[in-house]
Amino acid sequence: MKQKVKLEETEIYGWHAYRMSCGEVSLVVAPQIGGRVISLVYKGHELLFTQEEYRGQTCDFSAVEDLRTEKRELGHRLWGGDKTWIAPQSEWWEGIPPLELDAGKYTARVDGNTITMESPLCRETGLKVIRRMELKETGEILLDQAL
DSSP, rough: OOOOOOOEEEEEEEEEEEEEEEEEEEEEEGGGGGGGEEEEEEEEEEEEBBBBGGTTOOOOOOOOOOHHHHHHHHHOOOOSSSSOOSSSSSGGGGSSSOOOHHHSEEEEEEEEEEEEEEOOOOOTTTOOOOOEEEEOTSSSSEEEEOO
16 A cells, blocks of 8 residues: 655764655664664664664865774674674774764654665775665665665
């Protein structure tokens, strides 16, 4: 059964976010922390974990010159939600996910029932991640990722 999809700017856990909802499905993305899905609610039940101690925290790596030192100081933060896991993990500096992709600020563009988030160019990997989320009128969630 088709239902109307609602898309709105919101705040969740102290982060600026975008909520898409349709029927019993609600999906929230947080561009400020690695362009991740930070909440997925189905039939009133939250399906994703978030680390309470990091809620609302953001990082700006644009002025950081030494990412390796920054990684050691920040450590491996498990923000929660769903994210892109860049492989191979064995090539990560300091054994920590690439900061600019995992915790950096992504841009967000809304088009109808679709949100497209784009990472900065990662100085560690040379990659740029593009995540596109769409919520269909049927409640189906589409996630497309590109590098």
